[in-house]
Amino acid sequence: MGALILEPLARPDGMTTHEYAHRRLRQAIMVGSIRPGESLTIRGIAEAMESSPTPVREALRRLSSEGALKVLDNRRIMVPKMTAERFGELIALRAVLEKHAARRAVAHITERQIDRLVEIDTAQDEAIARKDNATALLLNQEFHRTLYTANPDQIIMPMVESVWLQLGPFLGIAMEHVALLYFVDRHQEAIAALRKRDADAVAEAINADICEGIGGFERAAIENLLRLARQ
Amino acid sequence: MGALILEPLARPDGMTTHEYAHRRLRQAIMVGSIRPGESLTIRGIAEAMESSPTPVREALRRLSSEGALKVLDNRRIMVPKMTAERFGELIALRAVLEKHAARRAVAHITERQIDRLVEIDTAQDEAIARKDNATALLLNQEFHRTLYTANPDQIIMPMVESVWLQLGPFLGIAMEHVALLYFVDRHQEAIAALRKRDADAVAEAINADICEGIGGFERAAIENLLRLARQ
DNA sequence: ATTTTGGAAATGTGATCACAAAAATCAATA
């Protein structure tokens, strides 16, 4: 039984234990560092983060409601298995959700916030240039999140994050077998469209960003990756 | 402190306590029987369903991850307040999600399943005819759920249900102040389109069903309802 | 009358314990 490895994570004070457990597990899943099928035990996790079963269970419940984990009939908890079909559904859903989120942000976003997007994008390009995949991934997420949350009444962000979470295991597999993730982004296109307040163009840029980014994997490539991972 | 009223609910055996608590609270929220702002206490709920804090807390965590509940800074838990803006976001999101879910179900649904949709729709019409709003609501949900889950790899259903949950409080308010919910539905249109395997027409029927149903409330009417409820 | 303040009650949180079910281990048998 291999011990669970969990990246330590800063814990702001006032943060409850279950919240901390949730964040730490979530981050691990998001970057694909927990393998589908790997058995997660409550006591194991509690021990790994030096706490007790109660708050860990709360974290696991939340993650299962977010689609990041699946409870089996045995009541065992695991990261859902990835299939080519599921991957396709996730990408299609991601595109629909984020197109919509982007479109509804256009009316609310300020020039100041667009400037912030530019900052994030250049930081991401630098990370890509120095082949720092982890940082690039985080900055890419921050770009999208900053855009979508410009809408103050926005409700969609938790769902977008749920899709990101569910794509995590695929990222993990891809990173293991492909040297580096090919990063195309259409962020500049999105920024230009935002400046012009052209909602359709923004939505289309985000759509292309997703479809040509992680969504660009060919079905054959996906099945190949999954076959490699299975063994 | 008014005691919490919770509809008793059948508990299939093998169902865990936290799961049961989750389902019961979820159903109460979904039909709007818990008012926004009403304070929910863990011990209160535990007492109401004759269990203990631990499983109730797990249920509350799940519901907050599903957007049905919100944890305040006080760590108090409540049903989110409804505003006209939030309502608008929810309806727009609901339309986008369900159009997509419907479209992606078309290729998978069987004639047998379409027959089932017809059954559900006629049962709903009967419920509407006898002014049985609660049953009509449930059957309407079952219609949509049956359609969307025809796609075996579907991933979107939890998100659709999350939106339904978040609309719950509005339903509660509307039911209190409007004698009966005006039920227009475009189900027959959707069924006809399904028989023809016309994905665009299915999506459009679902879109109309949502926009002319609960989404059809005018902004003025919404603000009026919310003002009435506040007092 | 309004505000302040003190303590009592209520509440969220997390650790621990006991129990039952599931999984794993190992010995005995075919």
Added chain:
DNA sequence: TATTGATTTTTGTGATCACATTTCCAAAAT
């Protein structure tokens, strides 16, 4: 050697308890 069966260990679950924080309420002060 493979398989069955019993025992041991592991695991999920939920009740309970102790602690810290917040809320509530009444009495006192301004």
